Amino acid sequence: MLMKLQSIHHILVTLILSMLLANSFGAFPQNSLLNQERKQQRIKDSTQRTGEQLDSLIDEFNRNGLAGSDLEVIKAIRMVLGNLSKEQMKEIVGLLNGAREDTLKDANSPAASAKILTAFAGQKGVIVQLRRILLE
Numbered sequence: 001m002l003m004k005l006q007s008i009h010h011i012l013v014t015l016i017l018s019m020l021l022a023n024s025f026g027a028f029p030q031n032s033l034l035n036q037e038r039k040q041q042r043i044k045d046s047t048q049r050t051g052e053q054l055d056s057l058i059d060e061f062n063r064n065g066l067a068g069s070d071l072e073v074i075k076a077i078r079m080v081l082g083n084l085s086k087e088q089m090k091e092i093v094g095l096l097n098g099a100r101e102d103t104l105k106d107a108n109s110p111a112a113s114a115k116i117l118t119a120f121a122g123q124k125g126v127i128v129q130l131r132r133i134l135l136e
Contacts, residue, residue, distance in 0.1 A: 033103065033116075037096040040123070044089035047081055054078040077133050088126055095119035 054074055061071045095115045102112035 033096055033100040036119075037093060037100060040089065040093050040096060040119075044085050044093060047085040047089060051078055051081040051085060054081065080129055080133055084126055084129060088122055092119045092122040092126070095122065 054077060058071065058074055058078065061067070061074070096119050099109075099112040099115035099119070102109040102115065106112075
């Protein structure tokens with residue numbers, strides 16, 4: 001069980017590092033925005049898989065009749081990851097996609113800039129939440 005908790009910790013650290021590395025938008029040419037969108041989608045998918053692994057761990061705890069603070073922490077982590085992957089990361093991917101589409105029409109689109117800034121702020125918010133999980 002300790003190995004599984006260490007594995008989850010490793011996965012969370014990897015997610016945070018992925019988010020940090022994915023944060024450089026540059027001057028947002030098309031390829032850069034597409035790459036950012038793809039990276040964010042991969043992070044979202046990875047977060048979702050981690051949530052599924054946590055679900056399995058929670059099920060194992062329940063099958064073995066184990067309860068306590070460890071189980072409650074795992075459930076709390078699962079809830080946060082579920083919200084991140086379903087809502088916030090989906091929104092970030094959508095913003096990056098919208099910014100890319102806006103730059104197709106106008107390379108200097110103010111709407112694209114606004115979407116990129118909002119996506120960047122969203123990524124920072126996700127990183128803060130993932131770091132909070134690690135501290136617990």
